Amino acid sequence: MxxxxxxxxxxxxxxxxxxxxxxxxxxxxxxxxxxxxxxxxxxxxxxxxxxxxxxxxxxxxxxxxxxxxxxxxxxxxxxxxxxxxxxxxxxxxxxxxxxxxxxxxxxxxxxxxxxxxxxIPVNYFTAYLAMYHFGNLQDGERVLIQNAGGGVGLAAVQLARLTESTVIGTASAAKHASLSEMGVDHCIDYRSEDVVDAVSRVTGGGGVHLILDPLGGPSLKADYRMLAPLGRIVAYGASKVVGAGRRRSIPRALGVLLRMPRFSPLALMNDNAGVMGLNLGHLWDDIERLRSVGERILELAAEGRIAPxxxxxxxxxxxxxxxxxxxxxxxxxxxxxxxx
Ligand SMILES: NC(=O)c1ccc[n+]([C@@H]2O[C@H](COP(=O)([O-])OP(=O)(O)OC[C@H]3O[C@@H](n4cnc5c(N)ncnc54)[C@H](OP(=O)(O)O)[C@@H]3O)[C@@H](O)[C@H]2O)c1
Structure with a gap:
C-alpha cells in the first residue's frame, strides 16, 4: 500500500x-x-x-x-x-x-x-455541530457563513437550507455564482467589500443571528459588530494565520493570534450575545456523540435532504x-x- x-x-x-x-x-x-x-x-x-x-x-x-x-x-x-x-x-x-x-x-x-x-466527515460534522448544536439555527433567522465556498462552508450552506433561514455567505467573487445556485441568498466578496457594511445593507441594519467563522483574528471582532440581539458566533478556525504563501510565516501567525478578541462575560450578558468555540479534533473522547452526528448526516443524505x-x-x-x-x-x- x-x-x-x-x-x-x-x-x-x-x-x-x-x-x-x-x-x-x-x-x-x-x-x-x-x-x-x-x-x-x-x-x-x-x-x-x-x-x-x-x-x-x-x-x-x-x-x-x-x-x-x-x-x-x-x-x-x-x-x-x-x-x-x-x-x-x-x-x-x-x-x-x-x-x-x-x-x-x-x-x-x-x-x-x-x-x-x-x-462528509470533517466538513459536515463540523458544520452540523456549529449550526445545530451550538448555533441552534431557527426558521426565520439570518445566518452568516464566513468562507462559504470552502469545504465546511458549503456543508454549512446545505445544512442551513434545512431551515427557512436567510443565508449570507462570504467568499471570493469567482465562487458566487455556484454559491447562489446552492442556496446562498446573499454573497459577499470579502476582498472588495467591507463585510460589516455589506451585512448591514442586506439585513436592513438588523444584523445576523448566527455567524460561523473559521477565519479568526480580526474577523471575530467584526463578527461581533454584526450580531442581532441573542446572536451567536461559532469560532472554529484561524485560516488567517495562513497568508498568500505556502510556507509558515511566524510573524503573520502571531499577528493574527494577537488580534483574536477577548470577550468578557459581562459584555456578553449586556449585549445578549454568545461566542462559542468548536474543535472537532478535541472531541475524540466523545466518540459516541460524533457517531450520532455521523449517522444523522448520512440519514439526511440518504433522504436527499443534503447532497455532500x-x-x-x-x-x-x-x-x-x-x-x-x-x-x-x-x-x-x-x-x-x-x-x-
Ligand atoms: N475546528 C474544527 O473542528 C474545524 C474543522 C474543519 C475545518 N476547520 C477550519 O475551517 C476552515 C475551513 O476549512 P476547510 O477544510 O473547509 O477548508 P477550505 O474552506 O476548503 O479552504 C480553502 C478556502 O478557504 C478560503 N481561504 C481563507 N483564507 C485562506 C488562506 N489563507 N489560504 C487559502 N485559502 C483561504 C479560500 O476561499 P475564498 O477564496 O472563497 O475565501 C479557499 O478556497 C479552516 O480554518 C479549518 O482549519 C476547523
Missing amino acids: RQIWIRKPGDVDVLDIAEAPAPEPGPSEVRISVKAVGINFADLMARMGMYADAPKLPAVVGYEVAGVVDSCGPQVEGCVEGERVVALTRFGGYATQVCVPDIQVFPLPSTMSFSDAAA RAGQSFPFEEVREAHRFIHDRKNTGKVVLTAE
Whole structure:
C-alpha cells in the first residue's frame, strides 16, 4: 500500500509518496481499502508546521477516507467484507489502506460515490455541530457563513437550507455564482467589500443571528459588530494565520493570534450575545456523540435532504497539486484524492 508523508514543514514539495506494508487491524478495527481521501485545510497547516494538533513530523496526516472494508479484527461485530464505507481517521488517512476503530466507520448510502462520501466527515460534522448544536439555527433567522465556498462552508450552506433561514455567505467573487445556485441568498466578496457594511445593507441594519467563522483574528471582532440581539458566533478556525504563501510565516501567525478578541462575560450578558468555540479534533473522547452526528448526516443524505459532494478530485499521486489548488483558493467545496 502507499502512504503520503509530510517529511518536514514546508511548501507542497515536502509531500512524498512511499510504499509501506499492509497494516493489520487490531481487535476492534476495520481495515479499509481506500478509494477517496478528504483533504482539509488543517492538512495544509500541518504541512506548513502551523497546526498544533498535528502529529510530530515526519507523519502521515488525513482525517477521513471512503472505501471498501477488506478485513476486520476479531471483535468487530457484523463485519461485511466488501461493504462500502466512510470513516473518520485520526491521522493516517493519506494512504491506500488504513485500519480504523469500528465505531468510526459508517456504511454508505448505495447511491453515494466514494469521492462524495470523503467530503462528509470533517466538513459536515463540523458544520452540523456549529449550526445545530451550538448555533441552534431557527426558521426565520439570518445566518452568516464566513468562507462559504470552502469545504465546511458549503456543508454549512446545505445544512442551513434545512431551515427557512436567510443565508449570507462570504467568499471570493469567482465562487458566487455556484454559491447562489446552492442556496446562498446573499454573497459577499470579502476582498472588495467591507463585510460589516455589506451585512448591514442586506439585513436592513438588523444584523445576523448566527455567524460561523473559521477565519479568526480580526474577523471575530467584526463578527461581533454584526450580531442581532441573542446572536451567536461559532469560532472554529484561524485560516488567517495562513497568508498568500505556502510556507509558515511566524510573524503573520502571531499577528493574527494577537488580534483574536477577548470577550468578557459581562459584555456578553449586556449585549445578549454568545461566542462559542468548536474543535472537532478535541472531541475524540466523545466518540459516541460524533457517531450520532455521523449517522444523522448520512440519514439526511440518504433522504436527499443534503447532497455532500466533492468539488474537485485529484489522483492520489497528485497530492502536491491538490494542496496547491487549495492554497490558490481555487476550490469550491471539498477537494479529495482518489485511489485505484
Ligand atoms: N475546528 C474544527 O473542528 C474545524 C474543522 C474543519 C475545518 N476547520 C477550519 O475551517 C476552515 C475551513 O476549512 P476547510 O477544510 O473547509 O477548508 P477550505 O474552506 O476548503 O479552504 C480553502 C478556502 O478557504 C478560503 N481561504 C481563507 N483564507 C485562506 C488562506 N489563507 N489560504 C487559502 N485559502 C483561504 C479560500 O476561499 P475564498 O477564496 O472563497 O475565501 C479557499 O478556497 C479552516 O480554518 C479549518 O482549519 C476547523
